């Protein structure tokens with residue numbers, strides 16, 4: 001049984017390259033302190049104008065600990081009914097050679113977990129969070145996607161620039177809010193979020209299948225980039241059309257986060273064709 005991931009494996013994961021200027025940044029996001037209770041009309045206006053809002057101390061250290069315990073419970077396979085673990089694709093073959101603890105560090109994502117782990121359901125229903133999301137979307141929120149996004153030390157991969165709504169078959173005018181909750185400190189080095197302030201107001205943009213379903217690297221206005229480092233317990237809310245992405249984690253520190261997506265309770269769905277008309281590149285005179 002291996003206790004850790006070999007150097008070859010790390011080298012292979014790090015061989016996936018992207019232009020480093022994609023995650024350069026001119027400014028660092030400011031935010032508010034005082035938890036969700038500190039969100040006032042001024043913060044709502046900020047959200048609608050810039051497409052995001054940072055609440056630095058949204059969750060207490062005890063809430064973060066409880067949430068991480070719930071996440072590790074699922075990552076360690078302690079709920080046999082839970083099937084939502086996704087490994088770093090290049091490393092999936094290694095998983096049976098690793099100890100339970102070492103295996104945590106090749107997991108890229110866990111998904112659709114709220115009904116398998118009460119501690120994770122609890123944070124998705126956090127009263128302060130839901131109140132703010134409700135205020136933003138102007139309706140009772142429905143959670144429609146839940147993910148744990150894990151960038152393991154050294155090998156955590158990039159999430160290229162994208163708009164979340166490019167992934168969802170939701171009516172195009174649906175107000176979608178993402179809540180991204182840092183469970184470790186998220187920094188420039190371990191893969192914190194980068195955003196383009198105000199980009200949600202530009203509507204859907206064309207996505208391409210490249211390293212992922214993503215905005216073309218050359219279409220990212222890097223000169224408008226804002227970096228969003230967060231301490232554990234910090235929360236970044238963003239609009240479903242905001243352009244955002246995260247660099248790889250080449251540091252020796254973990255970067256674990258939860259991401260919840262909410263829309264109004266009454267939201268229906270559209271066909272993939274309709275989504276692709278808005279977000280796809282097929283038949284459009286665009287190249288990447």
Ligand SMILES: O=C(O)CCC(=O)C(=O)O
Nearest residue numbers: 149159164244245246257
């Ligand atoms: O947490 C990350 O690294 C990126 C998450 C993200 O933007 C997404 O999954 O839509």
